[in-house]
Amino acid sequence: MDAFSQLLDQLYFTNSTKTKSALIQAYLHATPDPDRGWAIAAIAGTLTFDFFKRNTVKKLILDHVDPTLFALSYDYVGEMSETVAHLWPHSINSDEPLPSLHEIVMQFTHCKKPEVPTLLTRYLSRMYASQRWALLKLGTRGLRVGVSARALKQCLAEYGNVDVSDIERIWHGLTPPYTDLMAWLDGHAPIPDVSDKGKALYSRTGDDISHSFGDLLDSVELNGRLDGELVVMLNSKVAPFNDLQQRLNKKKPSKRLMEMLPVHLIVYDALTLDGNTLTSLPLSERRKQLDAWFEGKRHPRLHLSEKFTVTNKDACVQLREHAITHPHIEGLMLKRLDSVYVNGRPSGQWYKWKRDPYVVDAVIMYAQRGHGKRSSFYSDYTFGTWQGDTLLPIGKAYSGFTDEELKKLDTWVRKNTVGHFGPVKEVKKALVFEIAFDSVHESKRHKSGLALRFPRIHRIRWDKPANEADTLDTVRRLITTR
Amino acid sequence: MHPKEWISVRDAGIYCHPADAYIDPLEPVSRAIITHGHADHARPGHHCVVSTKATLDIMRVRYGEEMAKDAVALKYGEDYQLGEDADPVKLTLYPAGHILGSAQVKLSYRGNSIIFAGDYKRRHDPTCEPFAVTPCDVFVTEATFALPVFTHPPLKDEIQKLLHSLDTFPERCHLVGVYALGKCQRVLYGLRQLGYSKPVYLHGALLNLCALYREYGHNFGELIPVSEVANKKSLAGEIVLAPPSALNDRWSRKLPNVRTAMASGWMQIRARSKQRQAELPLIISDHCDWPELLRTVKEVDAPEVWVTHGREEALIHQIEKMGIRAKALSLLGYEDTEETG
Ligand SMILES: [Zn+2]
Numbered sequence: 001m002d003a004f005s006q007l008l009d010q011l012y013f014t015n016s017t018k019t020k021s022a023l024i025q026a027y028l029h030a031t032p033d034p035d036r037g038w039a040i041a042a043i044a045g046t047l048t049f050d051f052f053k054r055n056t057v058k059k060l061i062l063d064h065v066d067p068t069l070f071a072l073s074y075d076y077v078g079e080m081s082e083t084v085a086h087l088w089p090h091s092i093n094s095d096e097p098l099p100s101l102h103e104i105v106m107q108f109t110h111c112k113k114p115e116v117p118t119l120l121t122r123y124l125s126r127m128y129a130s131q132r133w134a135l136l137k138l139g140t141r142g143l144r145v146g147v148s149a150r151a152l153k154q155c156l157a158e159y160g161n162v163d164v165s166d167i168e169r170i171w172h173g174l175t176p177p178y179t180d181l182m183a184w185l186d187g188h189a190p191i192p193d194v195s196d197k198g199k200a201l202y203s204r205t206g207d208d209i210s211h212s213f214g215d216l217l218d219s220v221e222l223n224g225r226l227d228g229e230l231v232v233m234l235n236s237k238v239a240p241f242n243d244l245q246q247r248l249n250k251k252k253p254s255k256r257l258m259e260m261l262p263v264h265l266i267v268y269d270a271l272t273l274d275g276n277t278l279t280s281l282p283l284s285e286r287r288k289q290l291d292a293w294f295e296g297k298r299h300p301r302l303h304l305s306e307k308f309t310v311t312n313k314d315a316c317v318q319l320r321e322h323a324i325t326h327p328h329i330e331g332l333m334l335k336r337l338d339s340v341y342v343n344g345r346p347s348g349q350w351y352k353w354k355r356d357p358y359v360v361d362a363v364i365m366y367a368q369r370g371h372g373k374r375s376s377f378y379s380d381y382t383f384g385t386w387q388g389d390t391l392l393p394i395g396k397a398y399s400g401f402t403d404e405e406l407k408k409l410d411t412w413v414r415k416n417t418v419g420h421f422g423p424v425k426e427v428k429k430a431l432v433f434e435i436a437f438d439s440v441h442e443s444k445r446h447k448s449g450l451a452l453r454f455p456r457i458h459r460i461r462w463d464k465p466a467n468e469a470d471t472l473d474t475v476r477r478l479i480t481t482r
Numbered sequence: 483m484h485p486k487e488w489i490s491v492r493d494a495g496i497y498c499h500p501a502d503a504y505i506d507p508l509e510p511v512s513r514a515i516i517t518h519g520h521a522d523h524a525r526p527g528h529h530c531v532v533s534t535k536a537t538l539d540i541m542r543v544r545y546g547e548e549m550a551k552d553a554v555a556l557k558y559g560e561d562y563q564l565g566e567d568a569d570p571v572k573l574t575l576y577p578a579g580h581i582l583g584s585a586q587v588k589l590s591y592r593g594n595s596i597i598f599a600g601d602y603k604r605r606h607d608p609t610c611e612p613f614a615v616t617p618c619d620v621f622v623t624e625a626t627f628a629l630p631v632f633t634h635p636p637l638k639d640e641i642q643k644l645l646h647s648l649d650t651f652p653e654r655c656h657l658v659g660v661y662a663l664g665k666c667q668r669v670l671y672g673l674r675q676l677g678y679s680k681p682v683y684l685h686g687a688l689l690n691l692c693a694l695y696r697e698y699g700h701n702f703g704e705l706i707p708v709s710e711v712a713n714k715k716s717l718a719g720e721i722v723l724a725p726p727s728a729l730n731d732r733w734s735r736k737l738p739n740v741r742t743a744m745a746s747g748w749m750q751i752r753a754r755s756k757q758r759q760a761e762l763p764l765i766i767s768d769h770c771d772w773p774e775l776l777r778t779v780k781e782v783d784a785p786e787v788w789v790t791h792g793r794e795e796a797l798i799h800q801i802e803k804m805g806i807r808a809k810a811l812s813l814l815g816y817e818d819t820e821e822t823g
Contacts, residue, residue: 073629
């Protein structure tokens with residue numbers, strides 16, 4: 001466990017991908033099975049269940065620490081596991097080394113639910129801060145050490161001196177703690193046989209998200225790899241992004257949720273089809289083959305992305321104007337017909353051409369300290385618009401300003417504080433922000449009944465009097481106009 | 483008379499009316515009492531400055547001989563009279579344990595006294611005199627690391643981390659970000675303490691203050707300016723100290739295969755370390771951590787505590803729970819320079 005926690009610490013603070021890879025490979029060399037396999041699973045995000053819930057951790061810490069001090073600490077640190085790691089009192093001095101990672105995984109796997117808090121308490125009390133952090137991150141599957149699933153596979157390939165595409169091909173058929181994979185990489189066994197083993201869905205970062213979208217996967221019959229965009233569809237229409245968000249948030253969605261918000265895939269590209277690799281073909285050719293593959297088949301949950309042909313710029317502008325009249329369409333994708341398929345988002349090949357954002361003038365009402373590197377600044381702002389002579393909050397913004405502006409805003413907030421609610425400062429209703437956002441939705445979260453999507457500060461209007469900011473009605477009208 | 487009657491917070495900083503003097507003012511004033519030489523406390527341009535000799539010397543190194551028209555040097559424990567003869571204010575300085583020359587400022591007037599501790603710490607630090615617990619009616623404390631998440635590890639452990647990294651990556655130049663005043667010398671001291679006897683290489687901005695510390699009797703072994711190293715490639719496997727601003731700057735590009743470390747109390751918080759792009763965060767602070775702040779408030783045992791810059795909410799909450807009256811003096815302007823932490 002100690003080696004694992006040290007590895008995470010080093011990875012966390014290392015910026016260079018090369019050094020990260022070297023650190024992981026050194027760990028794989030030095031660590032026996034099955035420990036190293038669990039570490040791979042933790043980094044790749046392939047552990048299938050939480051050892052304990054975040055809420056359990058929170059309850060436990062509140063038994064040990066004054067709630068006000070906890071709240072202020074959490075507000076400052078900005079992250080639960082690290083806050084708890086620092087606050088937890090180191091009360092058991094033990095000369096015994098910590099158990100292995102495998103043992104800890106097994107203990108939590110087989111622990112009866114009511115006994116989890118006791119087990120967790122015992123470990124936290126004999127660990128040091130960085131070990132606690134590692135255990136909490138491992139147990140709640142919240143590990144982020146800047147190694148994507150794809151980078152990890154690359155690193156494994158280097159470690160075993162094998163081709164990364166071989167790892168990618170078999171990956172979805174493997175399970176933690178990956179002893180068969182490691183035996184192969186160490187040269188003690190042939191490549192694991194996972195032929196025709198099921199289907200999988202990957203996020204853009206290479207994370208396996210199959211478990212969240214069983215309904216979609218079950219519906220697909222395919223020998224190949226497709227690329228596309230997830231959407232929720234209701235009555236054959238694409239539903240608002242909010243609906244998809246609900247599905248994205250659930251690692252294991254209930255049957256009811258899957259029926260209520262069925263997920264579909266808008267397919268726009270193919271990497272392999274019927275055993276042929278297409279990635280080095282130009283888009284025009286890949287698309288031709290994809291169209292052909294779709295022909296004559298019924299795919300209840302797969303839909304081909306619409307393609308449009310335009311011959312001049314005006315037609316293109318018009319097309320975008322037309323597209324964004326649809327409430328859930330953000331704009332057009334422009335793609336080079338000769339572009340080959342590349343992982344990630346290579347620049348110059350594909351462009352997102354979004355609608356122009358909406359803009360309103362709103363008044364800052366509350367401010368809160370930011371998280372992480374901004375934790376010494378008041379950088380999170382709640383703003384509102386007028387209804388009669390009262391301001392009602394419509395959203396929060398954390399971005400859109402420069403570091404210089406942030407300093408100025410921070411000073412302004414401190415000088416214009418009129419009240420406190422815990423960590424929240426209420427400020428004088430005197431400063432106007434020009435807020436840009438993508439769309440407006442009805443929402444029960446705010447008293448105003450409205451919520452903005454992707455709000456960011458467009459400009460700070462130091463010059464504009466607060467009473468000249470926009471009204472709530474102006475904002476509400478934007479729901480219906482597009 | 484209760485200090486709240488004769489101390490106030492003005493735009494220029496904390497002001498003592500009967501003495502007509504500011505403590506660590508943010509703007510040029512006619513009379514300034516300076517707790518210590520860090521740039522957010524000791525600013526140039528005052529008419530008269532009262533402080534310890536070391537602090538005055540630090541200000542001279544930084545701002546030139548003309549850092550003030552008039553300078554008064556006080557020894558620790560020496561009384562100095564301000565205000566009217568008939569209605570005097572007594573000023574006394576006591577060691578604060580923060581950096582060379584750092585002092586707590588005690589003001590006594592009409593039977594009551596107040597201590598401004600400035601920045602202070604309780605850890606052993608041979609580069610300055612240890613914090614002196616001194617009784618008073620109002621104790622004014624800083625709150626830089628006033629959250630229970632802050633517990634600073636021993637200096638030895640953190641220096642060990644650096645030496646360990648040097649063993650693991652012997653081909654890499656270890657570039658350590660240190661504040662020029664206090665932190666730099668403490669890291670040097672820590673290295674020598676653990677038996678590191680090779681020369682340590684310094685960025686030009688650190689030289690003058692190290693020379694001043696040497697005048698005050700602190701010897702840090704062989705120090706070599708990086709600018710005097712003809713072949714920078716020879717710095718592979720060596721320790722180079724530089725101010726934080728130089729870490730990711732053009733200056734550091736000439737160093738071979740750099741591994742970046744940063745020495746600061748903030749390094750305990752992961753996101754802060756990331757912000758500094760420090761691969762090797764060293765938790766070395768010249769301030770009190772949470773347990774030391776509470777211990778100090780308890781030992782000083784003043785009936786009332788005022789809290790200046792930092793995370794005052796948590797500290798006030800805890801002090802009130804200890805049954806001591808506490809209030810926040812919101813001071814802007816501190817902690818906005820490079821030197822805090
Ligand atoms: Zn200081």
